Each structure stands twice: as structure tokens, then as C-alpha cells.
Amino acid sequence: MASLSSSLAPILLCVTLWISLISPGRSLRCSSQQLSAKNESVPKFANCIDLPSLDAFLHYTYNASNSSLSVAFVATPPSPDGWIAWAINPTSTGMVGSQALIAFKSDDGKAINVKTYNISSYHDVKESKLSFDVWNMRAESLGKDNSIAIFAVVKVPEKAEKVNQVWQVGSKVSEGQPRAHQMAPANLNARAVLQLEGKRAPSPSSGATAPSPAGGSSASNETGDGGRRIMKNAGLYVALSVFVGSFIIF
Template identity: 30%
Template sequence: MKFLNMPSFHVYFILIFAAASSSSLFRLSVNAHSHSTVCGDEGTSYMNDGRITQCRRLDALGAEFGWNYHNVIRNKSEKTVDVFFRAPFQSGWVAWGVNPGRRAEMVGTRALIAFKSSNGSLELLPFNITGDTKRGCRLQSSPIEVGFKVRNITNLAGYLSMFVRLDFPSTSDYNLSRLNHVWQIGEHVINQEPLMHRTTIQNFDCRETVDLTSGHSQSALHHRQHLRKVHGVLNIIGWGTILPLAIIVARYFKSFPFKSERWFRIHVPGQVMAYVIGTIGWAIGISLGNSSKNYTFTTHRILGITLFGVATLQMLAIWLRPKRNDDYRKYWHIYHHFLGYSLFSLIAVNIFQGISILSPAEKWKWAYVGILSCLGFIALVLEIITWTFFLFPKTQGIKSRNGADSK
């Protein structure tokens, strides 16, 4: 196996890292630019018919929102807006509403919630969303001060759409140049009572402030969503790819079965690179968590902090590892190896936890499964070779001697 000692070995490592990094960044770029601001066929048909004048896709749950602001007050006390809303629907309920408060949030929203009634027909009812609702109390239909008239409600091709005419009171609470609107999807309805929706991050992102007179939206979600993607990609590259590659180098190329004098010069820079990239991703995640007042993903946060702490301990080995002639060097090796393998397991679990929270396209999950599969295959092949050398260390030598004796 002398060919593994050749100088080009570290080139192969760099190429593997570059391929994994480029692939992940490409997926991020595609995902970041795949968002369309144009509504689907149904919303487009509403625009073509003149029923709405503007329509666009929203940032969460695959919803669409269109409107037609009638810039003529029909009477002195009302402002009229036609609203089109569309969201994925299989069963349960779909909601859209406005919040007269200072912020776009669930509590205080006057919502219109659509669902299938017991006889199979579609029904739309008004609801006041209060703090009690957020605490898990029953949500029952109640009158709202915004007048509404249902023009059309349909359930086609896995989407539920509603087209309603709203009459807003002429008060400062409903400023159509700065209207807070909220939308949501739930999976269960019992006796006209919508039950709690999921608690994924997309469900918490269903809110923004929009100017119905110009179409401009005011939302910090675009920036936050970008940071989440950067957080995920950096962690997959740093913790999830480079670090296990550096572990593989130390495990199989230190002395047995393949000896390479360059293993330490690859292992340590690889670990440092993984630590730096992973720490940047971790810091972004901590910042996102601290700025999220409405939700906390406790398990993911605890795993991330634990992961960073263990990784920091591993990095201290660069300066604090015992010298070769120290008596406790072998015990330190056991500790260092055990901590490294535990760290990798923790990383894999937390990356899948993060993917579950973000709920991105399935390709994200399968991309990381592919990375793990490649790493696992490499480790398995090298492990088989290691055990072969360990169990049959002298096979080559015995065959050579037998051949010489027979002569």
C-alpha cells in the first residue's frame, strides 16, 4: 500500500472537500433563487378577469395572496378590498386574516378560516384570535368588525382558495398602506373548531405587513430565511462533511493499515477548517434563536450548544495533548477518540433535527443522506481493509516463504 504514501494523497482530500462544498453551495443557490413572486394559474386567471389587480406568492407554506383595492370609498365609513388567498389543502383548515395591532402576529388577528363541513361542503367562518387561543384554549367562531362577503371558495388540485370582499372600518386601526396580515394551515377540525396547527418554523413565518396601495411588503423574513439557509449549509459543510473526513484521515492513515507521514498535516487543518466554518454557522443559529421571541426549538438549541462545547474541547487537543513519553498519553488517546466519534454522532442527529425544523425541499434531506452514505461507504471499505490486515498480517510473508522453500 505504498501508493497511499505518495504526495498526491492530500490532493484527493482537497478534491473531496471541494466537491462536497460546491455541491452544497449550489443547492443553496438554486433553492434561494427558485422562489417565484408570480401567482399560479388560478391567481393569474383572477388577474386576467380583473377581479384582482395584484397577486404574489407568500414566503411561507406555499400560499398565494392577491387583492384589488377599490380606491373609492363606497360610503363614509368603509374601505373596500377584494382579497384572493390560496394555500395547500388536503384536510383540516386554511386561514387568512388581518391584525389591527401594531405588528403582524397571531394574537389579535381577525381571521377567516375555511374548512370542510360535516356534509363535505366548504365553509368559511370569522374568528377572533386571542391570547387564550395561543395558550391552547378552544377556538370558536365569533363576529369581527371587518365586514366580509364570500364571493367564491374552491378546493382544487390540493389547494383551497377563497375570494372575499372585505369592508374595513375607516379607522386608524386598519391602515391599508400598512396592513398586517397573517395566514396559516392546520390539519384537524372538530365540530367547526380548528385545532392547533403544526409548530414548524414555516408556520411561525406566516405574517407580514403589506401596502395594498403600492403592493410593497415590509417583512424581516426574507433576511431571516437567508440566514437560516446559510446556517444550515455552513453546518453541513463544516460539522457534517469536513470534520468526519478529518476523523477518517486520523483513523486510517496514521499508522495502520495505511501509513502516511502527512496524516497529521491533513487532520489538524481539516479539524480547524471544520471548526471555523461550523462555529460561524453555529453563531448564526444562536443569533437567530435569540431574536426569535415567538418560538424556541429547545432540542436543536441544546444539541447545538453541546456540539460546540465538545468540538471546542477537541480543538484544545492541538495545544494540550500529552507528549509522546507521558504515561497517561494512551488514556488521553482513548478520551480523544471517544469524544470525536461521539461528536460525529451528535452532529448527524442535530443536522437532521435542523432540516426537520426548516422543512425545506426534500432534496436537502436526501443531499445530506447522500453525504453520510459516501462517508459511511469510505469508512466501511477502510474498516474492512483494516481488519483484513489485522487478522491476516503475515499471509503475504508466509506465501512468499513457501514459494522460496519449494524451490
């Protein structure tokens, strides 16, 4: 029995290390993310999610009283002079039709600009107005890892329960325009449905004001996607414990 337990020690160590990699602390990175590198006043959002592709994150608050969505999208371009983009597609789930916010460095490299693009085709990406209202747009660099945050408030259809979101990163900007991104699986899979029925901003009828990028709910999303990850990881941990324990007992 002692010999069996000794032989299983390396297995137990590997399992423990593996579990630590999928722990809630790792899967909930957005909840502890610092949104400003300049100690400025930044929005507080009701929800945050780790997007499933391109190591990107979305902080957001849905305000049903005026059908608006306050967002902070965070991603890291593949190169220091690259770009990041977040979009809503009102008509489909892909890139074409996306109403995009794209951020990249100014020509002098001293600021991060954010511009709007109506993506009408894969090859003709030009700055243009969006099909819905957007306000309070700004972008900033978050620090030494070259990550960028895009802040904005966008108008969504009244009583909407979900929207199609698309996000992307690219490595090159030429003549003030973002150039083509890579076609790796991570890039091609950078799309998802964003559910709006999470924690919402208080209604003005209760005495609260509508949120903007300078304000909003301060609650964190502890019961949404993050909570489901915690339960999933906990169940996996129990299953692994039972599996390994069965070898030790017998």
C-alpha cells in the same frame, strides 16, 4: 488552460442549475396561478404576492373609493381534512386579535366552507363576527394538490396604507372547529405587513365601478414584489457570471 476549463465544467453546470431554481418563473408563481378548478368566473386582481411562509399566496385589489380590500388567499392544508386561514390583525402583528377567515371541508366532504373567527386567545378559537365588515365570502378546492382558495372582500380603515396580515394552515377539524396548528418555524413566521399602495382599482369618478370578488382590475403586479425579485435575481446572476468567469480567464 484547457484542463482548467474542463475542471470547472461541473461547477458551471451546478451554478446554472442553481440559478434556474431562483429564476423569476419560480419566484412569481402567484402570477400564473389558476384560481378556479371549475372554470367558473373568478375575480381578476391588481396584485399578487408569494407569501414568505407555508407556501401560500395572496391575490388582492385595494379600492380606495370605499376602503375595501378584495382578496383571494391560496394555501394547502397539511392533510386533506385540514384547514387554511387568512386574517387581518387591526391591533398587532401576531395571532391574538386577528380577524380570521378559516376554510375547511363540510361534514359531508362535498363543499368547502369559510367562516369568520375573532381570535381573542390562543386556546379559545370560536366562530364569531369580525370587528369589520366582510362580504362575498366563499371558498373552493383548486384541484388534485388539495389547495384551497378563500375569496372575500373586507373593509379596511379609511386611507389605510397597510394592514397586518396573518395566515395559517392546520391538519385537523373536529366537531366543525379547526384544531391547533403545528408550531414549526414556518407556522410561527406566517405573518407580514401588506402594503396597499400597489396597483389599485379605478375610482368610480373615472367611470369605473368598484371591484368585488366577481370583478376588479385585470392588471398583474409586474412592478411590485415580483419586479424586485427579478432585479435581485438578475444582479445575482451577473455576479455569479463574473465570479465564475474570473476562474476561466485566469
